[in-house]
Amino acid sequence: MTHCFVLDAQGRKLSPTKEKRAWYLIRKQKAILKCKFPMVIQLVREVPEEEIDSTPIHLGIDDGSGIALVQECRAENKPVFKGTIELRIDVKEKLAVRRGHRRYRRQHKKYRPARFDNRSSSRKEGRIPPSIRQKKDAILRVVRQLTKWVRIDKIFLEDVLIDIRALEKRYNPYRWEYQQSNRLDENIRKAAILRDRNTCQDCGATNTRMEVHHITQGV
Template structure:
């Protein structure tokens, strides 16, 4: 994994290899500027030549992939891979809890709080806080990576599933779904919507075929809401049968349902319920894609957009495993991709704490109080620390995020689990808490397994 490099005036230079970074640090020509992502700052250099670097993004509802690549004559070379894990669900849950507190204060003869339903206006382009969080977090990391590397262009997967064009290809012409990308958009959407299993019998890890729920011979259309995925046996046995009649009479389906532990009634109800319901993750991505695109344009860098179908086509054509970060590297026009077997840095949004100083029971009554001070002996919850314990049951070196206590006995969340009761005297700050948790994942080899981690 490449190391970001800054000059003496903290301006970005071309990233270097880890071996060169070690030599610069050992010879005293550089100092560690930041641990995550690892960045060094040179002491004896100002400015330098740079090459064309692109930052590629694959936005998702739960995880967004980012990749920094270098353009060359023989294709693109990956320098760094990142996966940004969002916390939209936690934000939604916190807002629901706050809404419950306010309703209780209005209905339980407590401190009166007048309702405010008539004096609220939403600005144009307003997004729910759980969705706006995704846009803000991605933009924050785009700006942060621009400070660490001389990025000259941006690539974004603007839409994973363009549901309007799936419903009506004539929006921009039938050639949208023809050519080398024929069917990739539809197949990927159906795989995500139906959980990558047969919608009828629940079989997984088997080749799936696109199937019409209402047969074409009985008036069924090619709309995306009338399509599903079925194994070969179910697709052949259903043929022209109506859905309810197929579940009630097909003997082969009954045997397959029993084999996979399902009943005809529950599977029929699932298909009917899920047939018209949109894909939740796709809805979240579609709601935020244009806000993110407009934010990227404000940076002043050229922005190239692509679709999820092209991303999957590039990835399968080049034989690259599927991860969020590698999907980001495959966004947009791509002839060849090199050096993709590099470690990946997982960035998990953890927030910066809460103003709430009281723990509550399930009925909303206080059950404990947190300490008022944020820092204890110079440490704060969320800081990355390194603890060297010389003796005792917990002797050794422990590195991870710290949770402080008023007593000075801290808990450290390491890669191998939580270590409790570490004295502050043994701890040293590696990086101050910035609202994120970091975890380095080893590289992936050609067979899809984990390779050796880079120190």
């Protein structure tokens, strides 16, 4: 991270500044260090409302736990923060262990008849599996923390389609078939080039270097 989040004496969010500038303000006793990583400083003076920069700052979130803040500038956009959220990968295993303990405990309760499907959390509408929910909650916790230090005008979320075959070809596989990928290559970029036979889908050019990116549809 090469930039630092800035707050004024009243706690109002200002535009980020470079770390070198932040350490200079701290040495001159014009600011105090609130957090070291990510670096956050608070000025000892109050900035008037008319002097606060209102340049838009956008937050980009990759569903695979990547996150970045970009500030719009006159010449070019300036990245002010980027990082990777380390998500837990042991939730499924811990749930399996807990399920085994509960099953063992229920089988040894001889004083009441066995019950089935009696957990309201497993039957409620719109339920999200815990292994997926904890990943979304981890990203939301980081976003809520960033909003305390910096102004975020827009949030862009990169979404991923789970099964393209089901959307394009009305393919309805069995449960065990979801684990069998029909991708032409493990690298998504190579798979897209092989699928399109090295032909640009925009201008139809062939035998040239291909750029593989998201499709942007005009209004």
